[in-house]
Amino acid sequence: MHKGSCLCGAVTFEIEGDLRAPDACHCSKCRKQSGHFFASTDVPRRQIAIQGGESVTWYQSSEKVRRGFCGVCGSSLFWDPPHHDWIAVAMGAFDGPTETKLKMHIYPADKGDYYDITDNLPQNAQ
Known part of the structure; x- marks a missing residue:
């Protein structure tokens, strides 16, 4: 079981099972949402339980995806493509x-000019 929350604790979540390896998205929308790049793991919807869901504010950032953040403290929590059977959860929101x-x-060409990607991990154009 993996647990996490926003900064103020109004939104918490629990995920059953192992987590998938996360990716780091450097696209301009993820950079603006997170303040840097957005690192997240894709979680099957059936494995996540969200408490305090009424405090999640959803922003429809494109036709295909919405982004969830705590409406109280502003913590970035979710990247949600409703047409898929999974939701991406921000790595920084996990408690342990x-x-x-x-x-x-992903989208390394859109990264900020103030840092380099030097870890030798694969870089996917999209």
């Missing part, structure tokens, strides 16, 4: 160790 390692970078 996740026992995962970053698997890849």
Whole structure:
């Protein structure tokens, strides 16, 4: 069981089972949402239980995806493509160790100019 929350604790979640290896998205929307790049893990919807869901504010950032954040403290929590059977959960929202390692970078061409990607992980254009 993996547990996590927003900064103020208004939204908490529990995930059953092991977590998939996370990726880091460097696209401009994820950078604006998170303040840097957005690292997340994809979780099957049936494995996540969200408490305090009434405090989650959803922003429809494109036709295909919405982004969830705590409406109280503003913590970025979810990247949700409703047409899929999974939801991406922000790695920074987990309370304890996740026992995962970053698997890849996506949209590296859109990364901020103030840092380099030097970890030799795969870089996927999309």
